[in-house]
Amino acid sequence: MILERPEVDRAAFAARTGWEITPEGACKADRCVPLPDAPVDGPIDARMLSDRLGMALVADEAHGLWALGPESGGRALLSAEMPDLELPDRHGRPFALRSLRGTRIVMVAWASW
Amino acid sequence: MWQELRSELRPQGVEVVTVALDTGGADAAGQFIDAAAPEHPSLIDAEHRLDELLGINNVPMGVWIDEAGILVRPPETAHPGKSVLREMMRGQKVPEDLPPYVLEMLAETAKIRVKPERYAEALRDWAAKGAESEYALSPEEVVERSRPRPPELSEAAAHFALGQHLHRIGEVDAARGHFRAAHRLDPDNWTYRRQAWSFENPLQGPSEHYDSDWLSDVKASGAENYYPLPDL
Numbered sequence: 001m002i003l004e005r006p007e008v009d010r011a012a013f014a015a016r017t018g019w020e021i022t023p024e025g026a027c028k029a030d031r032c033v034p035l036p037d038a039p040v041d042g043p044i045d046a047r048m049l050s051d052r053l054g055m056a057l058v059a060d061e062a063h064g065l066w067a068l069g070p071e072s073g074g075r076a077l078l079s080a081e082m083p084d085l086e087l088p089d090r091h092g093r094p095f096a097l098r099s100l101r102g103t104r105i106v107m108v109a110w111a112s113w
Numbered sequence: 114m115w116q117e118l119r120s121e122l123r124p125q126g127v128e129v130v131t132v133a134l135d136t137g138g139a140d141a142a143g144q145f146i147d148a149a150a151p152e153h154p155s156l157i158d159a160e161h162r163l164d165e166l167l168g169i170n171n172v173p174m175g176v177w178i179d180e181a182g183i184l185v186r187p188p189e190t191a192h193p194g195k196s197v198l199r200e201m202m203r204g205q206k207v208p209e210d211l212p213p214y215v216l217e218m219l220a221e222t223a224k225i226r227v228k229p230e231r232y233a234e235a236l237r238d239w240a241a242k243g244a245e246s247e248y249a250l251s252p253e254e255v256v257e258r259s260r261p262r263p264p265e266l267s268e269a270a271a272h273f274a275l276g277q278h279l280h281r282i283g284e285v286d287a288a289r290g291h292f293r294a295a296h297r298l299d300p301d302n303w304t305y306r307r308q309a310w311s312f313e314n315p316l317q318g319p320s321e322h323y324d325s326d327w328l329s330d331v332k333a334s335g336a337e338n339y340y341p342l343p344d345l
Contacts, residue, residue, distance in 0.1 A: 069269070090157060101182055109163050112144075
């Protein structure tokens with residue numbers, strides 16, 4: 001997740017990583033990690049999320065950018081629940097995977113390279 | 114390639130969704146989607162979000178998702194009953210005047226071990242039996258089979274994200290530094306390497322910017338190990 005300052009917008013963080021910031025802390029699937037120093041609202045310090053969730057925070061000072069990696073310390077999947085995912089088609093029209101709920105899906109990653 | 118199998122599985126309640134992992138977005142992947150003219154959702158993931166969300170580290174890899182949105186198979190090598198590379202090479206006489214690098218690439222590609230029919234058989238079984246299929250795994254097993262993610266892989270993902278962002282805004286040399294860091298931190302991630310190499314050379318061949326290339330790495334690790342066979 002690319003950041004222009006070392007802080008994270010709650011909604012953007014949830015949309016990108018699946019981690020919701022709640023009164024209990026940062027929560028994804030059935031796991032909640034307490035964030036005792038988090039403010040009640042507004043942006044969250046990216047360094048705090050990095051420390052608490054094992055998300056690497058890498059700075060590119062020359063370009064004034066930061067990137068927050070995914071949570072670590074376990075497996076790529078925290079649970080078997082498929083994270084919400086919305087991606088565009090080749091015409092830029094967004095498609096939400098959730099719209100296929102009720103149907104079984106085989107989702108396959110490929111690439112032009 | 115997936116359209117044919119999709120036509121067979123869709124009446125049984127299984128939809129195919131293909132996702133192109135391409136930093137170049139529709140400019141890179143669009144022509145292939147147009148040529149395939151799929152009836153199923155065919156999406157573009159220009160930020161490689163699937164790498165981060167699911168632990169995908171090469172293509173093609175697939176996951177199975179049930180009616181309730183629960184993964185019943187984690188990322189694994191996924192072929193629609195055929196191997197794209199094999200189909201492209203089938204019956205084609207290789208011109209002898211191709212550059213040596215290309216000839217060697219083709220020779221290594223021919224050694225890559227795939228069992229595409231086996232994956233399609235499993236998929237057909239799931240389409241027919243649903244949750245009763247022996248190939249539908251428990252949530253615990255799905256998690257257990259997903260890729261381990263130690264801290265260095267999170268750091269690799271952050272560098273790769275910076276590399277993609279900088280490449281996209283034209284800071285190509287700065288991007289390369291982050292791509293190199295991602296490659297060093299997550300050496301088993303073909304997605305990171307192949308995407309970055311492809312910016313320098315469409316064949317992912319040697320360039321002055323990276324200390325390796327597709328052919329060298331495939332030979333070093335053994336072409337037979339390039340695609341881990343799905344544990345079916």
